[in-house]
Amino acid sequence: MNSETELAPAVASILEAARERGGDDGGAVTVDARSVSDALAQADADGRVPVIAEVKPTSPTADGTREDDPVELAESMVAGGATAISVLTEPSHFGGSPAALTRIREAVDVPVLRKDFVLREAQLDVVEADLLLLIVRFVDDLEGLIAAARERGFQPLVEVHDRKELETALEAGADIIGVNNRDLARLEVDLETFESVAPHVPDDVTLIAESGIASPADVRRMREAGADALLVGSAIMDHAGGDSDVRENTRRLVRADDGTDLT
Numbered sequence: 001m002n003s004e005t006e007l008a009p010a011v012a013s014i015l016e017a018a019r020e021r022g023g024d025d026g027g028a029v030t031v032d033a034r035s036v037s038d039a040l041a042q043a044d045a046d047g048r049v050p051v052i053a054e055v056k057p058t059s060p061t062a063d064g065t066r067e068d069d070p071v072e073l074a075e076s077m078v079a080g081g082a083t084a085i086s087v088l089t090e091p092s093h094f095g096g097s098p099a100a101l102t103r104i105r106e107a108v109d110v111p112v113l114r115k116d117f118v119l120r121e122a123q124l125d126v127v128e129a130d131l132l133l134l135i136v137r138f139v140d141d142l143e144g145l146i147a148a149a150r151e152r153g154f155q156p157l158v159e160v161h162d163r164k165e166l167e168t169a170l171e172a173g174a175d176i177i178g179v180n181n182r183d184l185a186r187l188e189v190d191l192e193t194f195e196s197v198a199p200h201v202p203d204d205v206t207l208i209a210e211s212g213i214a215s216p217a218d219v220r221r222m223r224e225a226g227a228d229a230l231l232v233g234s235a236i237m238d239h240a241g242g243d244s245d246v247r248e249n250t251r252r253l254v255r256a257d258d259g260t261d262l263t
């Protein structure tokens, strides 16, 4: 585990909860994963911006909680053109659950990312998913966890926040890398984070811009900086907006390249 100084209190508490959460006693899962590179190629062929839309009922930085059925949210995201769905399975701070992910994965045919704070191998076996998030800052044995995830069939998405973490991810063999624009110290978002890290990512890595992408202009900015896909939660969930239209929120970002919406 890397240093815990400079973590926002909410993040420290998320980690503490993650450490206490067990794994699964039922043995290793075997995943027949839906290919993320195929899904990205399909989006490109269709002229859709590859958006990974996130089902995130709430978060430490959200203005409220959405109580909608997670399956309906995911279906609306896919109807809006989402290339993949990210599902928070963290229960205590994001309102997520592994069961919701399973239901979503049954209901949609795009790849589904499990978004959680996985720290140990046994925690990989809680639920099947196509992609699995591993956060460089929080895991001790990144190479071991990447290998363990791949053995089970997951496509590991390795999250970094700066160049040093990028080096760690590359040395550990990551081939799908997400750059999180949100810092874990103050939970503030700065899209320049992606712009500063992206030029150092080799071309054969699938590169995802994560967090803080709110408008079609932000989408274009991240694409120009080299993002193969964008991970968007808050702007699609629109927590403060109550029953805001998730399908339309997704569509707006998926069509960002059309130039019809210049906001």
Ligand SMILES: O=P(O)(O)OC[C@@H](O)[C@@H](O)c1c[nH]c2ccccc12
Pocket: 054, 056, 115, 116, 159, 180, 210, 211, 212, 213, 231, 232, 233, 234, 235
């Ligand atoms: O809601 P946003 O700003 O669009 O961000 C989505 C996603 O990037 C964010 O939820 C996230 C990125 N990395 C994480 C790790 C754990 C929990 C959540 C995250």
